[in-house]
Ligand SMILES: Cc1ncc(C[n+]2csc(CCOP(=O)(O)OP(=O)(O)O)c2C)c(N)n1
Ligand code: SF4
């Protein structure tokens with residue numbers, strides 16, 4: 001059981017501006033500055049529909065303890081200009097408690113902002129930029145916000161140096177002077193950070209996609225093939241320059257049909273292999289995912305979900321590829337589906353996923369999503385973990401020629417021969433086959449191999465990794481079930497209720513398939529069950545009910561993307577559901 | 581070049597114990613024979629051969645050769661083979677399949693395999709029909725061939741695999757005939773020995789759905805085309821041929837794609853990058 005961590009010391013900041021105004025860079029600098037000063041932070045970014053040059057915004061939440069979700073509203077919002085700001089009204093909620101600072105050398109304050117009752121501070125950054133050659137408004141904004149927060153100047157300058165390292169001395173000098181000037185621009189106010197306790201241990205600045213990629217490296221992935229797609233591209237972009245210096249390589253595939261088949265080929269060749277994609281690419285990969293299952297070739301497919309169907313919401317988050325990941329393949333295709341719960345968990349769960357694929361010689365799908373993948377946070381370093389999950393490989397023995405690739409062993413996992421081993425020549429086949437791999441459409445062979453493929457996946461002991469349980473599940477009256485990126489806000493909601501005396505606990509699944517039905521059933525028996533998920537139709541809830549893990553009386557809070565399922569909303573739902 | 585020194589290997593040394601499901605007289609048998617002959621001449625250890633195929637009568641060949649085989653899904657063999665070659669440059673990767681598998685459903689992979697020019701050998705058993713699904717027109721079928729699916733013929737121009745391979749960057753382009761065993765075995769040897777992507781397009785009659793193709797055994801000319809690395813000349817030969825010429829139409833020394841890797845970093849190096 002995990003202990004609750006109340007984040008009473010936190011502050012939220014957002015920055016917005018037209019494309020090229022540097023709102024995102026300002027966010028990255030602030031996040032890094034906070035880290036340098038000994039704090040934690042979480043950053044999400046939003047952009048308008050334009051490919052390049054459209055308006056963009058960052059929303060940051062800082063604390064002196066780990067934080068991985070956005071605040072309800074912005075304490076400080078800095079508008080570099082008001083270009084397209086109305087697009088972010090949902091993502092950047094302003095209230096009468098907010099302080100809005102804006103550069104008045106562009107558009108006037110929009111009525112929608114004035115009407116929130118937020119405290120408004122105007123600055124003229126054009127004058128400032130004109131007076132300092134080579135400077136940009138966003139650096140002044142960073143200085144202003146840092147000062148308001150009570151963030152030490154040297155922490156910001158250090159971050160600036162790290163981020164602008166490659167841009168050259170001149171740019172760095174101008175930016176640091178602008179930050180300094182911004183820092184002295186507004187009058188002194190009580191700064192939130194004065195009350196905080198900094199930490200001194202090493203932390204990581206990492207996005208969910210980077211975390212998945214690191215997990216794959218830790219697990220020993222040596223080959224990745226992919227075709228670019230938002231929001232999954234960063235995974236392979238991270239891997240490409242690193243894998244080739246780590247005994248592996250990345251192939252740019254001509255499409256996702258190729259990507260998954262290349263990965264299967266790489267794995268057949270003996271190297272742990274993967275691909276990463278999002279909805280449309282995932283759909284294209286489905287046929288070959290079935291091939292990996294039938295031919296028993298280990299492969300990891302990461303799906304960083306976005307809103308669908310079709311091209312859907314390419315840059316926005318949703319948990320709606322669940323049904324497809326579970327049941328998308330034709331025929332009966334037992335495999336494994338896992339989902340990380342937060343950024344640190346992306347490292348661990350991806351490592352686990354690769355291990356499962358290798359050990360069970362099958363397809364593992366890892367479902368992340370845009371929110372998890374593209375958010376960045378300052379987190380505690382993720383300790384390395386060892387899973388004793390390795391591919392069972394046929395030994396090289398001279399003269400031996402009686403290899404049965406698909407032999408039925410007690411654990412249903414048969415040693416895999418790696419090309420080059422004279423003792424183990426065989427043909428991997430997507431056609432149904434006999435124990436030797438010879439194509440066969442006989443009922444007995446089909447049944448035998450169906451059972452083998454199912455048994456190795458369902459009889460395996462997944463240990464404690466299958467779920468995260470928070471607050472006393474055994475003794476509680478209400479169980480909230482969730483998965484994926486919704487975990488953080490759900491946990492926050494449950495935590496608040498729990499600390500208010502409500503008998504509620506949380507169960508967040510990491511292993512979605514094979515569903516640990518009996519375990520879930522035991523934990524939920526006789527309790528009120530509430531399922532929280534980011535979908536319109538309640539896919540997760542239907543799945544749990546369909547498998548008999550929870551009763552038909554369970555309630556669902558299902559909300560489609562792209563809006564975040566906020567902790568207040570979740571809390572209100574649980575409250576209402578439990579009052580009647 | 582064909583190795584003659586030492587003990588001779590028989591083509592049977594490369595046959596698995598799985599019996600082909602092909603119709604009696606199917607042209608694909610000759611390809612199996614020519615391929616195993618070529619492997620025997622080259623004396624490649626069985627376990628160093630990766631034979632990757634898609635789906636179709638022709639694609640069944642991966643089960644019939646005693647090697648590391650992969651019988652994957654329809655049209656994707658070139659991608660799977662590329663993945664295998666990427667991680668195992670030591671393996672002799674041979675990809676094989678039919679005209680439907682390679683030029684229709686797998687057409688995009690064909691283009692990109694040519695331009696990637698990895699060191700792969702691609703054997704296409706072109707019978708100008710979808711044999712396995714019982715006689716539908718393929719991309720290489722003539723426009724007026726009448727079938728159930730296209731009673732009046734497709735009316736669509738034929739795909740020109742050699743021309744497309746040349747335009748796409750393949751560095752070895754040959755056509756062979758199932759009827760010329762020795763010539764075909766030689767072509768396959770040359771293709772395997774060539775460094776880069778080698779296309780061997782083989783005319784193999786489908787005796788069941790296109791019995792008239794048996795005439796190919798007479799009409800296909802024995803190897804007369806000599807290799808050139810001149811693209812213009814190659815294009816003239818490819819586009820000037822009536823389709824019955826065999827030989828190597830183009831062979832050039834072009835950059836071969838093979839992902840490289842080193843072991844200079846450790847996982848700790850990567851973790852350090854995240855540190856603050
Ligand atoms: C995705 C998919 N679509 C369709 C099929 C059905 N199918 C199997 S083989 C084949 C055509 C094979 O033709 P070709 O590659 O020319 O091989 P041949 O049988 O002529 O040797 C088709 C359409 C399939 N197996 N998979
Ligand atoms: S249908 Fe045609 S291609 Fe298929 S095995 Fe029979 S003869 Fe050969």
Ligand SMILES: [Mg+2]
Pocket residue numbers: 636678679680705706707708709710711718
């Ligand atoms: Mg054919």
